[in-house]
Amino acid sequence: MRRQGPDAGGTTPENGSKQVALLVLASLQLMVVLDITIVNIALPHIQTALDFTTANLAWVINAYTLTFGGLLLLGGRSGDILGRRRMFLFGVSLFTLASLLCGVSQAPWQLLAARALQGIGGAVASPTALALIATIFEEGRERNRAFAVFAGVSAGGGAIGLLGGGILVEWLTWRWIFFVNVPIGLLIVLATLRYIRESERRPGRFDAAGAVTSTLGMVALVYGFIRAGEKRWSDPLTVTAFAVAVVLLGTFLLVERTSRQPITPLKLFRDRNRAGTYAIMLCLAAAMFGMFFFLTLFVQDVLGFSPLQAGLAFLPVSAVIAVSAGIASQLLPRTGPKIVMVTGAVLAAAGLGWLSRLDVTSSYVGGILGPMLVFGFGMGFEFVSLTLMAVSNVAEKESGAASGVLNATQQVGGSLGLSILVTIFSTGSRNKAEDLVRSFLTTATPEERRRFRQTGALPPELREQTLAAGITSAFVAAALMAALAALVAVLVIQTRAADLHRFQGKAPAA
Structure with missing residues (x-):
């Protein structure tokens, strides 16, 4: 027998399936969080293998965190409007594909592009996973326990990433810090299809202009600083990057002030x-x-x-x-x-x-x-x-x-x-x-x-x-x-x- 979900307007699984659903959602969050720290341990090996300069090596971190942070709010909004399970599956699938592309990268630009895709996937999957917990678990003690598990995984993901990254790089190669996400991601997709039901869609608008201008503005600003470290502050491309950042971030503020449903x-x-x-x-x-x-x-x-x-x-x-x-x-x-x-x-x-x-x-x-x-x-x-x-x-x-x-x-x-x-x-x-x-x-x-x-x-x-x-x-x-x-x-x-x-x-x- 199934009972009504608290938020979804649909049905939610009974207790056994709920625990599996929580395991699935927590596993995704663990994968997204540890992918920030697991890469740190592999940085010297990535630098040698793909011939990164120390300054450009920072982009291996930034390409992920900028897209993840910049699109996080838009990712959460997409789940509300298009359906949380649907967008969760999209985010997990994109993150998994991007992880595979990271692992097979042969040039710096390939790795950075794949890391940006990882960030987009994480920005969609992570907030929708949190929203699905509210959909699946009834308000009160049950939902609080689920949130506690989710928060615990988020807090512990950094430590697991550091240790796991060290083991994978030392025993295999740096590429396995990305390859390891592929089977995990596929299992999450299959389990989601089996144990998690779709949520009710809610009316709303996408603030795509706000998400794009803020993310690209931050990319330009970060690039300007890194370029300045390599080529001096007077370098024409450095100055151009800062000018583009000012224009885009200024546009973002104007968009947010006039938008009916701003992303921020x-x-x-x-x-x-x-x-x-x-x-x-x-x-x-x-x-x-x-x-x-x-x-x-x-x-x-x-x-x-x-x-x-x-x-x-x-x-x-x-x-x-x-x-x-x-x-x-x-x-x-x-x-x-x-x-x-x-x-x-x-x-x-x-x-x-x-x-x-x-x-x-x-x-x-x-x-x-x-x-x-x-x-x-x-x-x-x-x-x-x-x-x-x-x-x-x-x-x-x-x-x-x-x-x-x-x-x-x-x-x-x-x-x-x-x-x-x-x-x-x-x-x-x-x-x-x-x-x-x-x-x-x-x-x-x-x-x-x-x-x-x-x-x-x-x-x-x-x-x-x-x-x-x-x-x-x-x-x-x-x-x-x-x-x-x-x-x-x-x-x-x-x-x-x-x-x-x-x-x-x-x-x-x-």
């Missing part, structure tokens, strides 16, 4: 707490993406870690984030979000500032582990408080849009921040290289000078110094980004205890 409701930014929350997420995501990107390069290219060792090296960060998130959830009803936000951002800034002291003589235990743990503890505080504040004091019908904007801000902020940090890295490493070349040519033997003039390559130990100098410059900038987040929390966030307790369903603590 600008009224969400009228509340200073929510606007501050988005700004803090933007800054911290920028710092976090940069930390993982540059530390991955450092531990493998400078410390000589294998991919598996690199994956294991980052697991303590995930563990301490989980611990501090639990502590934050206990503190919030007593202190309110502002204190937790400020504390988390200050800890994140301190950890990144500590990492800026790295050099070629640093070790993992003596130079990396401590600051990583400090940074992770701060980020655990931030994830809980930012999520809470994003949906506090929001009408129920707008809570999805408010949380969706927060998720999109995290992805777009990470991409933009990484591009800025790559620019700073390129400048720092280039300046260090120029100093090392002058010193090297002064002391080198005639044979070493002849070899250098032929190849332009410094000895390995000098290349490591160049890489380390660029990375520490980037960490200084990342620490400043986290410090800016702390400043925003101090000056902008105003704790509203009544909203906080209403959202959590608790009375104020004595």
Whole structure:
């Protein structure tokens, strides 16, 4: 016997099938989330295999996160209008096909195009998966448990990606970090057809103009920063990229102000707490993406870690984030979000500032582990408080849009921040290289000078110094980004205890 679904106007499976449906939806979310971190471990191998420069290597991350974050809200809207199961199947299928194309890529442009397709697939599948949970599970304890599983998978996906990426790259090749998605994606498609029913369509409009102008505007902005790091700020293509970004992002704001159903409701930014929350997420995501990107390069290219060792090296960060998130959830009803936000951002800034002291003589235990743990503890505080504040004091019908904007801000902020940090890295490493070349040519033997003039390559130990100098410059900038987040929390966030307790369903603590 079947019973009416809570939101769909159709039917939903009984308990056994519901659990299978939850497994299917959580598996998709795990695949989408871990595809951000799993790639980090493989970056040095991708760079060597496809001949990426260090600056352009950032596009392997950005091509995914920009399309994923930029189209996330449009993907959720498509499920409401065209049917959630239908769009979920489309998103999963596109993500699976793109994963296969990533794995067989033979040139940088092929991998970047496939990564962008992955982002589009994830942007459609992820929000519709969350919406399907609301369709399948009845409101109350049952739905809360399902959301808890979904959130747990999202939080743990990063750690699984780091470890899984290390295993796949070390035991097989970097291509398997993408190939592994193919059988999983096919199983998800088959299980969806069997266990998940279609939802009722809802009337609405697509804000395609808003999605396209915002995404392309961010791509142009990110490209401008990365190009500036490679070719200087006065390069004509750099200037053109920034000009295009200004035009497209300006057009996006005009579109959103006049659209009847905007993809990004600008009224969400009228509340200073929510606007501050988005700004803090933007800054911290920028710092976090940069930390993982540059530390991955450092531990493998400078410390000589294998991919598996690199994956294991980052697991303590995930563990301490989980611990501090639990502590934050206990503190919030007593202190309110502002204190937790400020504390988390200050800890994140301190950890990144500590990492800026790295050099070629640093070790993992003596130079990396401590600051990583400090940074992770701060980020655990931030994830809980930012999520809470994003949906506090929001009408129920707008809570999805408010949380969706927060998720999109995290992805777009990470991409933009990484591009800025790559620019700073390129400048720092280039300046260090120029100093090392002058010193090297002064002391080198005639044979070493002849070899250098032929190849332009410094000895390995000098290349490591160049890489380390660029990375520490980037960490200084990342620490400043986290410090800016702390400043925003101090000056902008105003704790509203009544909203906080209403959202959590608790009375104020004595």
